[in-house]
Amino acid sequence: MRSTLGALGLAIALAGTACVKRGSDSPEPTAAASFPSRANLDALANKPPPPLKVQDAVSVPKWMLSELLETKLGETTYVDDSPWGRMMSDAAKRTGGRVTLSKPLRCAAEQMGRFFAQHGALPEDRLQRFILGRCGAHTPARPYAFAVKATPDVTDAQIVAAESKGLSDALDKRFAQGRHLAAIWSTRLSNVAIVSIIAGRHLMDVSGPAQPNARGEVILHGNVHEPAEALSGFINAGNHGVKPCRPNPHLKLPRFQLTCPMAPGDATAWIDVVARRPGRLMSNTVGQILARRPDRPALEYAAGAASTPATSVPQFHAQVLQGVNQYRQSAGLGAVALAPAQTATNSKFAPYYFDPAAHLDGGGVAAADQIAMGLMAGWDVQGTIQAGSILSEAISGTSSGQAWVELVASSPLGRTVLLDPPVQQLGVGAVLAPQNKGAAALVTTYSFFDTRRHAADAQRFFDYVARVRGYYGLGPPVRYPSGDLEAQAALIHQGKATIVQALTAASQRISGAVRRAVLPFSSETNFLDRVQLPKELLGRTPPSLAVAVTHRKVPGAAWGQFVLLVIITNPPSGQAVASGPRVMRTL
Secondary structure (H helix, E strand, O other): OOOOOOOOOOOOOOEEEEEOOOOOOOOOOOOOOOOOOHHHHHHOOOOOOOOOOOOOEEOOOEEEOOOOOOOOOOOOOOOOOOHHHHHHHHHHHOOOOOEEEOHHHHHHHHHHHHHHHHHOOEEOHHHHHHHHHHOOOOOOOEEEEEEEEOOOOOOHHHHHHHHHHHHHHHHHHHOOOOOEEEEEEEEEOOOEEEEEEEEEEOOEEEEOOOOOOOOOEEEEEEEEOOOOOEEEEEEEEOOOEEEEOEEOOOOOOOEEEEEEEOOOOOOEEEEEEEEEOOOOOOOEEEEEEEEEOOOOOOOEEEOOOOOOOOOOHHHHHHHHHHHHHHHHHHOOOOOOEEOHHHHHHHHHHHHHHOOHHHHOOOOOOOHHHHHHHHHHOOOOOOOOEEEEEEEEEEEEOOOOHHHHHHHHHOOHHHHHHHOOOOOOEEEEEEEEOHHHOEEEEEEEEEEEOOOOOOHHHHHHHHHHHHHHHHHOOOOOOEEOOOHHHHHHHHHHHOOOOOHHHHHHHHHHHHHHHHOOOOEEEEEEEOOOOOOOOOHHHHOOOOOEEEEEEEEEOOOOOOEOEEEEEEEEOOOOOOOOHHHOOEEEEEO
């Protein structure tokens, strides 16, 4: 099972804005993306890391779920008056309301208990995830199962009396901090009692059917319980696609509403809900929901192609590379290469990242975040990096790199990283569990600036503005010829003009052509579809935009960065160049 916090998405956190007066020089260029230095990264490996811990688990090629307890997404009411149920209810009461009994988890506990009864171990992570999703669970949860020898004349109450002290202590320890969802299920066989417990962090509440409406949209309403300054959702589409869920812009966190378009041909589709805590650099999965069509039972699990367990870290790395490239090839994308020096660095730090203590922030930035950002920096990658991403995941029941790729690729966030078209290189850092009963891996991916022609990048930003305006029910922008701006962008790339000089020169020419004042601004960023848009681009009147893009690398920085130049040729009245071009920096 997963022993990490789940798949980590792209960092979105480091944003700032600087205004400069017209006619002044640009401030000294600074990196849009800020990363731990190599020295700071090395300081995090200051003690031997603990070995990777995974549960005993069994991998099967297929599994059919038994008749399901029908549940609704987010349903948290169920009554279990059995001796085991009363024990779990008592444990929940001792927390003063921080633990809620969950009907979807009750369903999952039963399904995993039946698997345990047949195989003597829990299912591995891919099947665990399917069971949780099909039962209607919406947050990651961890199962635990055990068998107690008991002849038929021994009652459940007697077994609970004998086991309750140790089990109650374990539950109290598990529930000591934070909010949790939990459930328990038990059954009797001939001379044994099987008990299955499942519990997970109660990271969010969600309601609404996990089924598409007449328009093919899955609409989720919820509240996130973790402090969060940003939240977003993504849904799988077909075998390779991912679509963003549309947020309701009128709701403020912790409340949210996500509208996720389900592809017409999909019987099921995973939805990832990710959030970023204040002060944290990385986004974590707070919810994972399996959407399905009401006329599709979706009771059978089938693993992918048979895979060979890795017996060494280099073998695991090779399997991951092969699996990623096979997946990209099936999506019509080019192959990626292993970055050998960066892979060695990832391998050095992976054991420290998967130490559970690394994910505790202690009032500051968690060590895991610092490691992740330090590896994303790609200090050992050759070339000018345009963007990077990181995925972290652990798998139990197998040490196969191909199975790891299959698990990651089943989630929207995993697909987004593995199938990013510009990616050319990746670094892999793996940790194998003792006796190769599982594995955990960090994968970092990198794309590069390899052209001075940025017309497609300018169009990407223009499309982003149109998409954001569409979220607010506003019409698309209008494209104004950008020849003057492109010429100035080339001077910036050559070091012959500052941003302010370039924008001022282009503004004067365009202002003379349109015979009115214009409004210029710029942004230095690594992601053109994450720029913080000024309010002038979100007015009712569609803006007319001249857009140009170039790139540069600040000395000493890990990555290069885009320089985005925009001139609004029809700004709202009174919003023209009175205070000069605005220079914005954002990751």
